[in-house]
Amino acid sequence: MNADPTHVIAIARSWLGTPYHDQASLRGVGCDCLGLARGVWREVVGPEPFPIPPYSRDWGEAGPREVLAEGARLMMPEIAPSDVIPGALVLFRMTPRAIAKHVGILTGPDTFLHAYERLGVIEEPLTLSWRRRIAFAFLFPLR
Secondary structure, three states: OEOOHHHHHHHHHOOOOOOEOOOOEEOOOEEOHHHHHHHHHHHHOOOOOOOOOOOOOOOOOOOOOOHHHHHHHOOOOEEOHHHOOOOOEEEEEOOOOOOEEEEEEEEEOOEEEEEEOOOEEEEEEOOHHHHHHEEEEEOOEOO
16 A cells, blocks of 8 residues: 555645755755655655665766665555656656656646755646656555
8 A cells, every 4th residue: 555645745745945955854954855755754654764875966977776766666666657646756867868866756747846956845847858857756655
């Protein structure tokens, strides 16, 4: 069973306005895109199943491993990017042929929420440009 998407979206939206802070995961204080997903996980599912090692801003610039997708697969059901629904966690490729290294949560059929440098946690349209970048999608499990 998966978590109720309306609950996931409500929790995710409670992070709106949280300032951007690299490697942080505290609602209202600071987070990056992964920190947002981690915070939503803690409130929707429970304690994080494993610690996230420190990472640099350029952590995924080299190498073929889909580190974020591999981690998500350990704890979340995967769905096809074409089957995304509100409440899904999505992983984006920011450039073609690069690994997926940006995370967002769909809040509607055409909107998503993510933490963006200089802007913090925002909700914005899932434009065609963003939609084309979705490489992986996952559902939050039940507690």
